[in-house]
Amino acid sequence: MKEIQDIVIAFEQARMQHKKAALATVVHVEGSSYRRPGARMLVTEDGQLTGAISGGCLEGDALRKARRVMLEQKAMLITYDTTDDDDAKLGVGLGCNGIIKILIEPINPKDPDNPISYFRSFLSSRQKAVLVTLFSLESRTAEQPGTCLFIPENGSMAGQCKDKTIQEALLAEAQLVLETGSSVTKTYISADTSLTGFVEILKPAVSLVVVGAGNDAIPLTQLAAILGWQVTVVDGRANYATVVRFPAAQRVLVAKPEQVLNQVQTDDQTIFVLMTHNYIYDLAMLRQLLPLQLPYIGSLGPKKKLDRMLTELQEEGMVITEAQISHVYGPTGLDIGAETPEEIALSIISEIKSVLAHKKGASLKYKQDVIHPRDEAAIGVEFLGEKLPQSINEVADLSIKGSFTCGI
Template structure:
């Protein structure tokens, strides 16, 4: 969401029109899922992908029509069976997607533009349930957005019909989660590839160290926040439930101090660099102060087992583990293991057909 917001903000500041595309329905196997967005700016820049780059060219043509009429438009792409032949793309994805295109015009639709930016800016910092009207008898209602109360856990994502201003409208409900925030304690050279990789994922990055010669913009030009905190002191960098924390201080007593405070936060992930033995010693020093649910967020040694050796490879393994925790999916197991089972069944079926 962050790259989309930044691009929309750039266009708003420069008076550039654009079109926001959102997947509102999927069926079967698709490259992206519901809620995925892209933004096409009139100066030709495309931010985000709704497919593997296959339908974006066609979307650009429809985007011009949306801008010309200043109205929303819904597109349907069906790549199942012969439906794919209609588009001449030969994708073989065996799925279909519906996409909502919304005009973004900082001049002609200024009020709508400001409202959209306001809603998405809020979603960058707080989990947001957002509704957008897709179809309505009153044309002016199409594209209207509003936030659903965050405590309404029964609200489901996807398409649904609801009552709005005395008429039934079709809405798309999406849950927007803020981008993860990486808080890194330790600004040594081994932190550089981790920061670079996290920035490629569009994460917000805070780096904390006691050495001014290390924690600076020269070493970490991509960091969003750099804090120089004296050794042995704690400064709360606003760690919340979307925060991923890694300690790379290489200093036992400093890590002990940090962990005592970090475990009190709602961080989704707490990674401690170093072998198990060192982490067990840290836990022994902390004693039985923390309940099991607090310690369950502790990852040490950090990273997935990919045989990493270099700082860049180690950073990759750490990022892979954090993404897995962030998405709440995956086992960290090779997809090849899963593929072998299905591929074996496929071969058995083919052998059976040939025997017949």
């Protein structure tokens, strides 16, 4: 999310200075790679880079390719094979062990369907969306359509695919991606063409609501802002909840507990951290938050405090389910030995990230499996209309791994 925000800002600056730009997108990875599909980098003709497609090892070569793309105004698919021990063939020391496919496409500011316009549309509202990037695996010299479709969760589709049969299949795929929340890569083969689509889910930025405007809340808002999270600070004390004290926050509200939810939009990317150091205020907020089934509610302070609040709410007659309690984290944060406000903020941010990513927050040193599941590299194949494989070799020739379905 932060990468997309930064790319949009950088493109606007380049456009005002009449600079050409190109967008590099990681569309597929097989094996190990520093960045995964969906990683992006904006390149301007004077060599400015915003975002990243690797740990720094591919950027130099991608810059050279991007300048060619800008000159020819034609998208290009590049494959970096880092499984070969002889990295000198690429002229870079990659230190990875994977095959990375990167699509570089020119950005035409006069085209209303350029990728940056899709990014702007996505950032303008808090809703999920699907972005479709099409490319050809059959030939490096084949036309590379690039970012061509934008499908918001609630709204009108933008863009188009030249092959209407493939477009219909992509729209159906997009609906599944919206439902599952997981991106997919699939090759669609129609009577006229064969194209691979990276059907990518885009999710709104994390909305962090920090309830409490004490000094210890300041580093928490600063760290969240670095990640591109949307930060709201709430407190009942007007002399504490000020923009001057919290410049990193998008909103600073002075409100009583019962007034907060009327001013804050909540969704499945909304996080609350209760840190007012005022038991009555935190209790009143928890009473309102529990029924919302938010992904994370953090409670600063000892576990005894949280247990007491839950007990009081139950004694009031409130029915609290195990599902509701499972989303409440108190004491909030990972056990990293945090002592200072900055360290505590790091602990809290780390736990929130692990919860949203459905990870345990353990050290990677002790992880038995690979960091990224290898089944993510599989590319499905769907034959559309009357186009069927003549033999198993027709599928193998596409250099694709994974299952296929026949849509006839």
